[in-house]
Amino acid sequence: xxxxxxxxxxxxxxxxxxxxxxxxxxxxxxxxxxxxxxxxxxxxxxxxxxxxxxxxxxxxxxxxxxxxxxxxxxxxxxxxxxxxxxxxxxxxxxxxxxxxxxxxxxxxxxxxxxxxxxxxxxxxxxxxxxxxxxxxxxxxxxxxxxxxxxxxxxxxxxxxxxxxxxxxxxxxxxxxxxxxxxxxxxxxxxxxxxxxxxxxxxxxxxxxxxxxxxxxxxxx
Amino acid sequence: xxxxxxxxxxxxxxxxxxxxxxxxxxxxxxxxxxxxxxxxxxxxxxxxxxxxxxxxxxxxxxxxxxxxxxxxxxxxxxxxxxxxxxxxxxxxxxxxxxxxxxxxxxxxxxxxxxxxxxxxxxxxxxxxxxxxxxxxxxxxxxxxxxxxxxxxxxxxxxxxxxxxxxxxxxxxxxxxxxxxxxxxxxxxxxxxxxxxxxxxxxxxxxxxxxxxxxxxxxx
Numbered sequence: 194x195x196x197x198x199x200x201x202x203x204x205x206x207x208x209x210x211x212x213x214x215x216x217x218x219x220x221x222x223x224x225x226x227x228x229x230x231x232x233x234x235x236x237x238x239x240x241x242x243x244x245x246x247x248x249x250x251x252x253x254x255x256x257x258x259x260x261x262x263x264x265x266x267x268x269x270x271x272x273x274x275x276x277x278x279x280x281x282x283x284x285x286x287x288x289x290x291x292x293x294x295x296x297x298x299x300x301x302x303x304x305x306x307x308x309x310x311x312x313x314x315x316x317x318x319x320x321x322x323x324x325x326x327x328x329x330x331x332x333x334x335x336x337x338x339x340x341x342x343x344x345x346x347x348x349x350x351x352x353x354x355x356x357x358x359x360x361x362x363x364x365x366x367x368x369x370x371x372x373x374x375x376x377x378x379x380x381x382x383x384x385x386x387x388x389x390x391x392x393x394x395x396x397x398x399x400x401x402x403x404x405x406x407x408x409x410x411x412x413x
Numbered sequence: 414x415x416x417x418x419x420x421x422x423x424x425x426x427x428x429x430x431x432x433x434x435x436x437x438x439x440x441x442x443x444x445x446x447x448x449x450x451x452x453x454x455x456x457x458x459x460x461x462x463x464x465x466x467x468x469x470x471x472x473x474x475x476x477x478x479x480x481x482x483x484x485x486x487x488x489x490x491x492x493x494x495x496x497x498x499x500x501x502x503x504x505x506x507x508x509x510x511x512x513x514x515x516x517x518x519x520x521x522x523x524x525x526x527x528x529x530x531x532x533x534x535x536x537x538x539x540x541x542x543x544x545x546x547x548x549x550x551x552x553x554x555x556x557x558x559x560x561x562x563x564x565x566x567x568x569x570x571x572x573x574x575x576x577x578x579x580x581x582x583x584x585x586x587x588x589x590x591x592x593x594x595x596x597x598x599x600x601x602x603x604x605x606x607x608x609x610x611x612x613x614x615x616x617x618x619x620x621x622x623x624x625x626x627x628x629x630x631x632x
Contacts, residue, residue, distance in 0.1 A: 383490030
């Protein structure tokens, strides 16, 4: 056990700044991708509710396809595949785009479930009380939806954070790729990958705990 | 070569990975379901002081660290201290253990959703605690858990693509190695994506059927 732990004492000072910088990259990548996924997911769920059949079909098709295709295939397609037809992304941009495209579908499903959870009486009452449909949606419905989907939305962010590790396979210099280059430099893959795992845990776990705290009794 | 014959050779190349993708998916699913169910029973009914926090801690670690990192620890990390796993063993073990944490939560939610009266009535009717758990509670909890398990299976099928990173010869692995020998990058990855879609559509359909039949699992 002490032989296992010794490298942390020997190299900890060298590893820590490398890992911290990689953590920042992972966090930046995840937050950018999540914001984009959130916006795109909201648009998708508006498409699902749209009165235009074409938009509804597009949203349904999009969600089905994205649910059935691995993120890794999407990332490879964006980063290695699209240059073949003249569209070039840098690795970080491709990772953000890929994560956002895939997680938008999950965000859209959350919005849909959230909207379904609000009783119809809420908007009926708002309309009867003289609110316009837009006012009723923004002032009455959305705040309640936000409360319902808050906890699952945080869990979705944790999933995205974990899946951002796949960006290492398209050469984004985040935690896992940093770990790989450290492992080839120090020949201590076990200690280094465990340290990488701890870094992810340090970011993800507080969000997991927060999400459980915020979960509503009915959905817990 | 014409476009079509290139396409067919790409499909042929990718299908070579189908067996390993299917094996890793099914073996991980079996390990995850069996071990997750066992953990859920322990956590829900045994009430052993030291075991409960240990199970919780393991689940937290498995659920808050990416699969890729777990796979690297199992495959590259353990090899450095002399425990050499094949890439497929490491893949099944890694995905299976992560899956056990996920299915444990799904099964526990299933047990927790049952009204307390079920166990009380079974015990009052003279069934032993073990009979109560296995003959009364488990079948009902299983029905509640099924849609959640279906969603997990779809996710797992897609996640097996990650094990190409530890050189397990599945679909994505063949896609990546074909790309290095031909320049049909766009078509190869698009075909791989389509192949995964083709595999997951029936699973998604089955899950939707289970959801309609047994009601949506909340949470």
